Amino acid sequence: MGFRPLNSKLQKIAEQELNEVPSRVESDVKVLREWIEKQPHLNARTSDQFLIAFLRGCKFSLEKAKQKIDLYYTLRALTPELFTLREVNSKTLELLRVGCLLRLPKPMEEDGPRIYISKYGNFDPKKYKLADFLKLSFMMSDIQILEDDNAMVKGFIEIVDMTNISFGHLLQFDPSLTKKVSVLGEKAMPFRIKGIHFINIPSEAQSVINLGKKLLSDKMKQRFVFHGNLESLYEVVPRKYLPKEYGGENGTFDEVLHHWEQKLSRYKSYFEDDKLYGTNEKLRCNSNINTENILGTQGSFRKLEVD
Structure with missing residues (x-):
């Protein structure tokens, strides 16, 4: 086989x-x-x-x-x-290096779920669109379908760190795009979504999050968890499974991004065939x-x- x-x-x-x-x-x-x-x-x-x-x-x-x-x-x-023009080129790799999307090297335990970290406050909203990063996210997910047994068997936990989210970022909120991503993730992708955990939420972002939740299924709404501090997050994702920047032992941001840059480059021809x-x-x-x-x-x- x-x-x-x-x-x-x-x-x-x-x-x-x-x-x-x-x-x-x-x-x-x-x-x-x-x-x-x-x-x-x-x-x-x-x-x-x-x-x-x-x-x-x-x-x-x-x-x-x-x-x-x-x-x-x-x-x-x-x-x-x-999903149009998904290419591994200099623009794609530049987007990755901004550090909005981190998929950590070690899962929670040998037989545990994969851990994602999304830091959308890292991108300049005058230079990039949220859709650009979501396109890259789905490219990374396609690679995981082929490579990541933990993600396929045990699913994933996503941590959404809203540090540095600005009014410019919030203006990019698109209800239509939110609905599309939700349906794609829940109905069309073969992943098991174990939980989406929000940290460092500025007060001005809460209303946008609440609006986004209205577009989700009840099942997806139940996956949302809001944390007031890292100690609360550690109760769900033990500290050692987080990157060093969060007090853990699961690599550094730079190491994670370098690993994924190499991985994406290896899949250049794969996405050319898309x-x-x-x-x-x-x-x-x-x-x-x-x-x-x-x-x-x-x-x-x-x-x-x-x-």
């Missing part, structure tokens, strides 16, 4: 929590690949590691995995600001996918508005 064996602890979790049956994985991947090849409207990646990630993300329900892969590519077409994959709605025979139903009463992505 063309995918990595899990370490013993993650394998046990995959079997207990994700319904993974090691002796059946190869045949499940084969069934999923053959289904994709028979869909006239869908041109999807079919590597073993890509497909097993979606099977794990759907607790090995073949029908749910089929729908999630279809939705993954369908929604990408509806969010061009996040344009080869997607959906052709003119060739779609039938589907249970209805983007307006997925988005709820707000309607389609293009029509989404907030009063």
Whole structure:
């Protein structure tokens, strides 16, 4: 098989929590690949590691995995600001170096979730758009689908550090974009979101966060946690699993960014091939996918508005 064996602890979790049956994985991947090849409207990646990630993300329900892969590519077409021209070039690497997106080298325990840190106050809102960093974030997630067993089996915890968030940053809040990212993350990506933890929240940002929460599903709202200080965060993410800048032992910001710069560079040709994959709605025979139903009463992505 063309995918990595899990370490013993993650394998046990995959079997207990994700319904993974090691002796059946190869045949499940084969069934999923053959289904994709028979869909006239869908041109999807079919590597073993890509497909097993979606099977794990759907607790090995073949029908749910089929729908999630279809939705993954369908929604990408509806969010061009996040998925068009995804290239690893000097601009992409410059965005990374700003330090808004940190995905730490060590998970929580050998069999624990991956830890993300988002520091959007690091970018100059006169120079960059929030959508630029969200595009980069999804590129990093695509790499993790192929490489990160902890993220695929145990999910991730995201820490949103709002230090240095300014009025200029808050003006970039886009309800439509927030809805898109929420639906993509919850419905189309094969990750398990364990929690989104906010720290260092300025008072002027609270109303924007509250507005953003209104656009989320009840399930996603329950994942939001607000911390008044780092000691409160340490109760969820033990200090040693955080970077040195937060008093921990999990690398420094510079080390994390250097690691990801090298990783992204290795995937240059992978993202050059991105344009080869997607959906052709003119060739779609039938589907249970209805983007307006997925988005709820707000309607389609293009029509989404907030009063």
